[in-house]
Amino acid sequence: MDVHGRDLRYFATVAEELNFTRAAERLFVSQPALSKQIRMLEKQLGTSLFHRDRRSVRLTATGEALLPHARELLASWQAAQAAVEDAKAAERHTLVIGMSTSPGRGLLPALRARLVSLYPDARPVLRQVNWADPSAGLADGSSDVAFVWLPLPDDERYRYAIVAEEPRVVALPYGHPLAARAAADHEGAVDFADLLDEPFLALPPEAGPLRDYWLALDSRGDRTPRIGGVVASAEETHEAIANGQGVALLAAGNASLVVRDEVIAVPVRGVSPSRLAVAARTDDERPTVLAYLAAAERVATGPS
Amino acid sequence: MDVHGRDLRYFATVAEELNFTRAAERLFVSQPALSKQIRMLEKQLGTSLFHRDRRSVRLTATGEALLPHARELLASWQAAQAAVEDAKAAERHTLVIGMSTSPGRGLLPALRARLVSLYPDARPVLRQVNWADPSAGLADGSSDVAFVWLPLPDDERYRYAIVAEEPRVVALPYGHPLAARAAADHEGAVDFADLLDEPFLALPPEAGPLRDYWLALDSRGDRTPRIGGVVASAEETHEAIANGQGVALLAAGNASLVVRDEVIAVPVRGVSPSRLAVAARTDDERPTVLAYLAAAERVATGPS
């Protein structure tokens, strides 16, 4: 039914040399091994491929019929192998950059530039990941590096470089009472204490510690938050806020993703700032990955 | 380096089903066997071919690159197998008929007709064999059946049917003294006794008993023949006789092959007649071979 490619290779070589001993040498196997394999192939095909007279080996009509096909198969397999090698090379050069929302802040072009200056063959590819995954695809391998919000669950599995630290703001519906209070505030801000009774939009439970972080659990004491809804994208968040399902904390730099139409954002006093990092798996030592992380470190400590 | 065709088949099937269990069923192997083979293939290629997430199996980029090649290889192997089958069928229907010289006597068309009436697919192919082989190719398998002159060496290896029995004649140069004597004879013949001192053309030594037969050794008592030359074809025989190297016995029906220009043939008294047979190897039981022999028997005993 099937052949082993090796057998075709053996066959083609014997057909070329018409001498088992020499063919065996060319194939780097012993002559008996070659004889046996050819016999097995003949047995499998139910016909002989070579006439072996005492002094000479020559192809039978069947062997003659098989030879061109065998050569074609061998060539096709070569081509298939080459295709696989190409695909492997492409995969090796591709760096999938996961992100829950565009990191903005000029980060992507800066990092990209540093990466390709070191590895001109590298092909960075951006990938949008659902908010339910706080590792932005690192965990399941669908991203090679990722923009993530700290804290990162399971964080010994990842290494990261913080690329931005910025205050959190709260997104509110336009007509919300706190919007007016903020407008009256001398800083245009609200205290987190005033938000404790508000329903909050939360990340899906799978997000783990990150869900807690955006609910600012650590600033609530023993008061549990009211959950007004679960959101997993900027679009859903905007909709939910506009519909009055709840309010949500955001990084200041991300406010623009949600603020439009009925929704505004105001600074919040009394919550820690948010930290955005570039992360990769600890066990991933590929040079392009390490280079991207190094670039992120330099961006963070560099001119800003 | 090489692949087993089976592995490509497995790969293509999994790629189609995207489910190892179902693919294993379609391939009539157990699911673990399939899993293992795919892993081995991936190991061999140095890359993974499938993403196996918890709930889904899908091709990697490399797998995607390999798939069309795998399909092509499988199709090519199908074609190769078909070509081999065709060649086998052709070989099975081909009947190689060996002969040292054309048997003439209307035998070939008669036997061919009987063969194809029984086996319409049979393709009789004529093959001229050097006179050094008294089996006309049966011995080394290059003929399936053969027209041979008795006695046949090694004759338990062959079965045969005598298809002609006819007197032997002697071929002489035109100006040979015995030519004149024959002309004066009331039967136009010569006695073999008068030929004992003549140089004879002989078959090559490999011809064994047949060489002795055409030297008529059994009619010479203890007188050893003088050998004027060794001949292995009608053309050589004609040349050698015309050049005066010697004379030669021939079957009457074969005289025309040698008699022209300087050479004549005259009947000989005192030698046994020659017997032409159709022979095949005893261990060859193929229907077309047996049919050809049976046809030869009927020709011999039939209307003549």
Add this chain to the structure above:
DNA sequence: TGTTGTGATAGCCATGCGTTATGGACGTCC
């Protein structure tokens, strides 16, 4: 007549590739 070249055979061992049994991670259903 011994030497050389060639393919086939024998005996041995490591690996390949199949099997069944079982495990573990998810879903789904009652």
Add this chain to the structure above:
DNA sequence: GGACGTCCATAACGCATGGCTATCACAACA
């Protein structure tokens, strides 16, 4: 929420495959 079904991976094991070396059989040749 516990039992069950689905799906892929692993473990343990056995027969077949495919390699090796040593040796034979035979023809050619010196």
